[in-house]
Amino acid sequence: xxxxxxxxxxxxxxxxxxxxxxxxxxxxxxxxxxxxxxxxxxxxxxxxxxxxxxxxxxxxxxxxxxxxxxxxxxxxxxxxxxxxxxxxxxxxxxxxxxxxxxxxxxxxxxxxx
Amino acid sequence: xxxxxxxxxxxxxxxxxxxxxxxxxxxxxxxxxxxxxxxxxxxxxxxxxxxxxxxxxxxxxxxxxxxxxxxxxxxxxxxxxxxxxxxxxxxxxxxxxxxxxxxxxxxxxxxxx
Numbered sequence: 001x002x003x004x005x006x007x008x009x010x011x012x013x014x015x016x017x018x019x020x021x022x023x024x025x026x027x028x029x030x031x032x033x034x035x036x037x038x039x040x041x042x043x044x045x046x047x048x049x050x051x052x053x054x055x056x057x058x059x060x061x062x063x064x065x066x067x068x069x070x071x072x073x074x075x076x077x078x079x080x081x082x083x084x085x086x087x088x089x090x091x092x093x094x095x096x097x098x099x100x101x102x103x104x105x106x107x108x109x110x111x112x113x
Numbered sequence: 114x115x116x117x118x119x120x121x122x123x124x125x126x127x128x129x130x131x132x133x134x135x136x137x138x139x140x141x142x143x144x145x146x147x148x149x150x151x152x153x154x155x156x157x158x159x160x161x162x163x164x165x166x167x168x169x170x171x172x173x174x175x176x177x178x179x180x181x182x183x184x185x186x187x188x189x190x191x192x193x194x195x196x197x198x199x200x201x202x203x204x205x206x207x208x209x210x211x212x213x214x215x216x217x218x219x220x221x222x223x224x225x226x
Binding site: 059 | 143148155199201211212213216218219
């Protein structure tokens, strides 16, 4: 059973470009969470999704950020018009139910030049 | 003030020493997680607990719900235990209304041979 997969592992973008981060949950997991880890800071919750539904996006910046988890395919975290402050590690986690352990992916390290 | 506080922030030990990392939280929780983040950045879930004590190999995690406190112990520490250890609580917090993980800032452990 493959773990949570994220790609790309590293992403470099120039200011103003779009960043698209992908997350494939573990097999059998329908709950997906995105977290951001800014340099020298702790992890922060961004968004919680189930298949085709956003359950809680209270941690997402109001502008430029969006997330989806379609019926088929990976969950996508999309950042439009990136700025330097978006440089961070973005982790995805999945779980079978909300009460069970979350398993983390390896993260995508985004660098905005 | 953060909802989850860890101490110490940094910890250096000699191989073989007994290690204790502490976590205090100020919100109501349904579960507490201990995570390990290695220098490469990957995050591994070590424990999820809501009461009492759990043991896995040389690692022991305890939680006192009344005192809102948890400890992670490592017996017979080894250089390969060097990592950042993160405490996270699952709580209904923020505007979204769902349970989500709230993270401490982590304890950086270095075990010297």
